[in-house]
Amino acid sequence: MPTPPPKDRKLARLHHVLALVMGLGCALQQWSTGKAALYLPVPCAADAQAYLSESDSLSCCYSLAYDYNPAGGLATAIEVQLLTPEATYSAIQYPLNSGWAYQSFEQGRRLRWQHTGGLPAGAQPLFDFCLETPQTGLPTEMAVNWLVGGETRCSDTLRLACYQCLAPQNESLVCLADGGYAYTFGLANLTDFTIHRLHLSEPTGQDFIIEELLNLPGPWLPGDSIGGFSLTLRPEAEELETLCFEITASRLLGDSSALDCCTFTRCLELPLCDRCCTPFEEFEADVNGGFTVSANCETGFLTAVYERWGACDRVFWNLRNLDTGTGIGGIVN
Structure with missing residues (x-):
């Protein structure tokens, strides 16, 4: 069946991206020719890489290490900066050798380590940490900046998934031929409770998801995962760039009354759908x-x-x- 053409919002987004790319190219040209004192950090090459490893995924705790080769360019300090609003570090540990200096900025959201002789080369552990982050359903973003003096030499962004209620698994979001989307996924129960019901809700005034309940095959034990959930998004959702909704997990008490355990917010970044044909x-x-x-x-x-x-x-x-x-x-x- 023929499907709707691109919406104005989608075209506007494409025009915005093209304008952004053109503007960035002009800015880089000005910077390289010395016509403007504009500094734009670039992604890091293979000589300066940062690596995350999970130490406790349920508590959103990680370890950060780096691999540095001075032959690719000097770096005198390394810095981590939380980009997600309201996210904060906790349980910070950095068992480093002598010669290191540590600084904290922006109320602990930006941390910097520098070494008197320049950053030690090779693979090095940097610090262990946990994150306290709002449950938006989107990964928490953290920039890793490599510095020369007080200037940023290059920067990479890491994305950390932190969930405290339910964790999505095996997600798939595809465009439907007659408009809208199909979202399939699984969930892991991160609570300490057996869950009996899942209820879906959207923000006031929003009605883009057809389903309201997610059926469970039976009592859902803590730590277990269940797959095969499916949601249908109406064609009107294609006007959005991001769609958010909440899933509330409930458990039944002895008198058959329901008690909400927690609410999980999920935000989906909606892809552009090929709507070439006439309605x-x-x-x-x-x-x-x-x-x-x-x-x-x-x-x-x-x-x-x-x-x-x-x-x-x-x-x-x-x-x-x-x-x-x-x-x-x-x-x-």
Whole structure:
């Protein structure tokens, strides 16, 4: 079935990206020619890399190490900075050798280590930490900046998934042929309770998800995972860049009353869908409008002209009433 064309919001997003890329290119050109004192950190090359490892995923605790080769360029300090609003570090430990100096900025959201002789080369552990982060459903972002003096030489962004209620697993978000999206996923129970019910809700005034309940096969024990959940997003959701909703987990008490255990917020970054074709109702009306047919009796050619379809519409046609039992047909793209 033909599906709707790109929305203005999608085109606007593309134009914005093109403008951003062009603007960035101009800024880089100005910086490199010395016409403007603009500094733009670039991604780090293989000579300066940071690595995360989970120490306790349920508590959102990690270890950060780095691998540094001075031959690729000098670095005198390394810095980590939380980019996600309201996220904070906790349980920080950095068992480093002598020669290191440590500084904390932005109320503990930006941490810096520097060494008197420059950063030690090779693979080095840096620090252990946990995160206290709002449950937005999106990963927490942390920048790792490599410094020369007080200037940033290069910067990479790491994304950390931190969940305290339910954790999504094996997610898939695809565009549907007739508009909207299909979102399939699994969930892990990170609570200390057996869960009996899952209820889905959207912000006030929002109604993009068809389902309201997620069915459980039975009591859901702490630490267990369940897959096969599915949600259908209405075609109107394609106007959004991000769609957020909440899943509330409840347990049943002895008197059969329900007690909410926790609420998990999930935000989905919606992909652009290929909506090249004309909306079906318009397409059907155009086809019913028919063709302009002209005949050349000398050459024996019939010409059918149809100027109302779009670039990717397809019409099945059949020319009838030539002679009894005779028909000509085909496909026009």
